[in-house]
Amino acid sequence: MKEDKILTLHPEGQPGAMLLLHEYEMAKEAIVEFFLIKPTGTVEEINTSAANKLGGKIKGEINPFLTSVRLDMEARDYIEKVPGSDPTEYRLKLIRC
Numbered sequence: 001m002k003e004d005k006i007l008t009l010h011p012e013g014q015p016g017a018m019l020l021l022h023e024y025e026m027a028k029e030a031i032v033e034f035f036l037i038k039p040t041g042t043v044e045e046i047n048t049s050a051a052n053k054l055g056g057k058i059k060g061e062i063n064p065f066l067t068s069v070r071l072d073m074e075a076r077d078y079i080e081k082v083p084g085s086d087p088t089e090y091r092l093k094l095i096r097c
Contacts, residue, residue: 008068009075017068023058027069030054031079032092040082040089046070 006024008016030050034041041049047066058065070090073079082089 008072010071011075016072019065019068020059023065024069024072026054026057027066028073028078031066031070031073035079035092040085040091042087042089043067043070046090 004021005018006021007018008024010016027050030053031046033053034046034049037049038045047063047070050066051062054062070079074081074090077093079090080093082091
């Protein structure tokens with residue numbers, strides 16, 4: 001059985017990663033859930049929260065996987081870096097209709 005995949009994007013135009021679509025969607029949902037609880041967060045906070053929610057549902061190393069998903073979300077304008085934050089923090093972008 002062939003599983004659907006997604007080629008992630010990178011905010012700087014670098015090559016993305018080919019991920020299983022259902023794993024990508026679970027990780028994206030876990031990252032969004034983090035922002036529903038806390039408006040901003042560092043990479044470490046986001047990864048820790050998402051890894052705890054995913055609890056072994058992702059094959060392979062979790063941190064590089066979450067990094068690919070986070071960068072894809074940034075490239076697709078779902079999240080953004082908080083200007084002037086040190087260390088760098090991220091937040092959900094406001095969507096205008």
